[in-house]
Amino acid sequence: xxxxxxxxxxxxxxxxxxxxxxxxxxxxxxxxxxxxxxxxxxxxxxxxxxxxxxxxxxxxxxxxxxxxxxxxxxxxxxxxxxxxxxxxxxxxxxxxxxxxxxxxxxxxxxxxxxxxxxxxxxxxxxxxxx
Amino acid sequence: xxxxxxxxxxxxxxxxxxxxxxxxxxxxxxxxxxxxxxxxxxxxxxxxxxxxxxxxxxxxxxxxxxxxxxxxxxxxxxxxxxxxxxxxxxxxxxxxxxxxxxxxxxxxxxxxxxxxxxxxxxxxxxx
Numbered sequence: 001x002x003x004x005x006x007x008x009x010x011x012x013x014x015x016x017x018x019x020x021x022x023x024x025x026x027x028x029x030x031x032x033x034x035x036x037x038x039x040x041x042x043x044x045x046x047x048x049x050x051x052x053x054x055x056x057x058x059x060x061x062x063x064x065x066x067x068x069x070x071x072x073x074x075x076x077x078x079x080x081x082x083x084x085x086x087x088x089x090x091x092x093x094x095x096x097x098x099x100x101x102x103x104x105x106x107x108x109x110x111x112x113x114x115x116x117x118x119x120x121x122x123x124x125x126x127x128x129x130x
Numbered sequence: 131x132x133x134x135x136x137x138x139x140x141x142x143x144x145x146x147x148x149x150x151x152x153x154x155x156x157x158x159x160x161x162x163x164x165x166x167x168x169x170x171x172x173x174x175x176x177x178x179x180x181x182x183x184x185x186x187x188x189x190x191x192x193x194x195x196x197x198x199x200x201x202x203x204x205x206x207x208x209x210x211x212x213x214x215x216x217x218x219x220x221x222x223x224x225x226x227x228x229x230x231x232x233x234x235x236x237x238x239x240x241x242x243x244x245x246x247x248x249x250x251x252x253x254x255x256x257x
Contacts, residue, residue: 074237113230117246120236128243 007082009044014078017066018123024063076118132169158215162204171195173208188216190226209242
């Protein structure tokens, strides 16, 4: 499964901040820790902030902290902020044909399993060390 | 009786014969009681070997917790108690089957550290 860069950054940021909700980290701190673009991460953090999952980030050195619910927020909640919803996708050329339709049913099956998996894993579960 | 009633209340389908069979010797059936002795929840499981070609594993067939006492760790305690019995009988894997649209129960098993197993369940509509 391939996630868009923004989705991966969103997951890194939320999970890192959720590890310790008392701690604040700037987008530069997070970018350095994961070896990713600070500029791109700053944009992703604004999306997460608008969704109420993180708060903070005034100025370039402003720190963010986690403000969501670790047990209630699932990986799918983060993914859904950055990836297009499965139902919102337009029809691909050729999808109306018999083979196109059969192929689409297989791809939908894969999507459903992926979504069920992402929705079943809370931040708390992912951060737990078994 | 209480078990069948709790399940019927939560699933909307009464199946007393199924629950009677679950109490057969060799199966594990553990119940949790609240402070006043009322049924708070139950878990049912059994060790099965070589089904679908898989080596022996402990199967969790059912787990139900009264909604009034959820989020208090009753489910986790029942699960852990069943796993302890499986371990005592020498198996090293625990397994279950879950409706993939039932996010609540999927999340519960994930929180217990369970991940996708080696099998994929397949169905065919025969109507």
